[in-house]
Amino acid sequence: MTPSDRFATIGVAGGGAFGAALALAAARAGRRVILWARDAEAVAIMRESRAVPRLPGATLPESVTPVAEMAALSQARALILAVPTQALRPVCADLARALPAGLPAISAAKGIEQKSGLFTTQIVAELWPGAVPAILSGPSFAADIARGLPTALTLAASDAALAQDLAEVLSSASLRIYHSNDPRGVEIGGAAKNVLAIAAGIAIGLGYGESARAALVARGFAELRRFGEAFGVQSETLMGLSGLGDVVLSCASAQSRNFAYGLALGQGRSPAEAAGGKLAEGAFTAAILAEMAQARQIETPIAEAVAAIIAGEVGVREAVAGLLARPIRAEN
Numbered sequence: 001m002t003p004s005d006r007f008a009t010i011g012v013a014g015g016g017a018f019g020a021a022l023a024l025a026a027a028r029a030g031r032r033v034i035l036w037a038r039d040a041e042a043v044a045i046m047r048e049s050r051a052v053p054r055l056p057g058a059t060l061p062e063s064v065t066p067v068a069e070m071a072a073l074s075q076a077r078a079l080i081l082a083v084p085t086q087a088l089r090p091v092c093a094d095l096a097r098a099l100p101a102g103l104p105a106i107s108a109a110k111g112i113e114q115k116s117g118l119f120t121t122q123i124v125a126e127l128w129p130g131a132v133p134a135i136l137s138g139p140s141f142a143a144d145i146a147r148g149l150p151t152a153l154t155l156a157a158s159d160a161a162l163a164q165d166l167a168e169v170l171s172s173a174s175l176r177i178y179h180s181n182d183p184r185g186v187e188i189g190g191a192a193k194n195v196l197a198i199a200a201g202i203a204i205g206l207g208y209g210e211s212a213r214a215a216l217v218a219r220g221f222a223e224l225r226r227f228g229e230a231f232g233v234q235s236e237t238l239m240g241l242s243g244l245g246d247v248v249l250s251c252a253s254a255q256s257r258n259f260a261y262g263l264a265l266g267q268g269r270s271p272a273e274a275a276g277g278k279l280a281e282g283a284f285t286a287a288i289l290a291e292m293a294q295a296r297q298i299e300t301p302i303a304e305a306v307a308a309i310i311a312g313e314v315g316v317r318e319a320v321a322g323l324l325a326r327p328i329r330a331e332n
């Protein structure tokens with residue numbers, strides 16, 4: 001059986017912006033798609049109008065079937081998990097009960113679980129032991145993917161052949177997916193870049209300018225690299241789409257919800273107001289990432305500053321002043 005036949009039907013768990021965008025992308029790649037969302041009202045809208053409440057302007061093709069019953073995902077031969085990181089635990093627990101064993105489960109979430117310090121493929125492995133964990137990440141706004149703009153991502157799994165098959169069957173003329181056997185490296189990039197995007201947004205919100213942003217991006221990437229190396233990941237992964245690539249995108253664009261969250265903090269909004277009802281994954285990841293780094297004696301002053309700002313322990317100006325006042329050191 002060819003990979004295309006084996007993975008003729010793909011399931012997507014999560015009816016938000018990214019779940020819908022990836023469902024569209026998989027349909028463009030010739031897959032039939034079952035799109036599960038917990039919100040029955042949103043599912044009814046998607047079924048009837050083909051519009052996506054959380055992704056304005058997108059139209060779902062007929063090859064995408066929105067469903068509100070999780071059991072309907074059992075028709076799929078691989079699953080994409082597109083819910084926020086902090087929601088992965090209950091969703092995986094439900095999926096483990098609802099679906100047969102052996103399915104590849106591709107996390108598209110970018111974060112670290114606050115209460116456990118688990119990366120997303122570890123959450124999948126713990127809560128859904130029958131699944132085969134994989135990760136899909138890289139620089140991509142849901143709206144860009146939905147519009148069919150050229151985009152490149154990385155799909156990683158411990159089983160390199162599986163990662164290659166999945167990358168091939170999900171790629172299309174507008175979405176190019178590279179494959180990798182370094183899932184931890186890919187998920188560390190996706191989690192850390194959100195924290196750095198908040199820092200970059202804060203600098204711009206404070207009016208500190210482009211030079212300050214570039215300094216934060218470069219020194220933030222040094223933190224990401226040190227953190228990744230402590231977990232034994234490949235440096236090529238950190239320098240690739242899911243690491244450097246996503247840092248570049250998310251720290252540069254107000255389209256990033258994490259950057260926009262930082263921007264609002266820099267402009268004087270409180271941490272509670274700054275998200276404006278939108279998901280900013282970095283707000284949940286910053287503290288646990290800094291804690292995990294400290295436990296390994298890795299310096300992550302930018303992540304620590306972001307975590308302290310979000311916790312209300314320090315003001316934005318004071319935090320940046322603290323970063324600038326650190327002892328002069330070698331650049332590494």
Ligand SMILES: NC(=O)C1=CN([C@@H]2O[C@H](COP(=O)(O)OP(=O)(O)OC[C@H]3O[C@@H](n4cnc5c(N)ncnc54)[C@H](OP(=O)(O)O)[C@@H]3O)[C@@H](O)[C@H]2O)C=CC1
Binds near residue numbers: 019054085090108143
């Ligand atoms: N949007 C983007 O451009 C990109 C997003 N990502 C990542 O994708 C992940 C999802 O983000 P995104 O789709 O944008 O977020 P959205 O806020 O657009 O949507 C989140 C979706 O998850 C659902 N959800 C939340 N909690 C649960 C739960 N406990 N059980 C079931 N469903 C749940 C929400 O359902 P409900 O509507 O009912 O609340 C909603 O449909 C994040 O980790 C993000 O970092 C990655 C790359 C790009």
Ligand SMILES: O=C(CO)COP(=O)(O)O
Binds near residue numbers: 140250280
């Ligand atoms: O992950 C993303 C881009 O690669 C989307 O970023 P935000 O979650 O910050 O919007």
